[in-house]
Amino acid sequence: MANKNYVRVSAGIVIEVISTATDINDLFHPSIASQFITAPKQVVQGWLYDGNVFSEPPPVELVINEPVPTITPRQLRLWLLSRGLLAQVPTLIDATPEPDKSVAQIEWEFATVFEHNNPLVLALGAAVGMTAEDIEAGFREAAKL
Secondary structure: OOOOEEEEOOOOOOEEEEEEOOHHHHHOOHHHHEEEEEEEEOOOOOEOOOOOOOOOOOOOOOOOOOOOOOOOOOHHHHHHOOOOOOOHHHHHHHOOOOOHHHHHHHHHHOOOOOOOOHHHHHHHHHHOOOHHHHHHHHHHHOOOO
């Protein structure tokens, strides 16, 4: 006798597959056996079932986030200029209390690279209403300059 495929479905998704030559009612108590339905051989766990038809799930699109690039002071300044934000930076740094003000001035004037999660970058971004996601997007754009 050929094997039959029995599946258990929950919320429209095949969650269990049993392939057996024995009738499902002979394998399990009726309360369990009643949870299974006959399915074509190709149906595997994860397939969809709408009550009438089995179908493969749609392909999962993997989104791989590229790391946020490190940018140069030139790239950062050009990007800020393109957004009308460059002129605000000295004012924002001047408004910072000491000793953070001196640290911010040194970072702004002498850093050789900027990272999106740099405390100065985060503070200046927040001061102009940017979220961490906005800053990351800005760094991705600035890296192309």
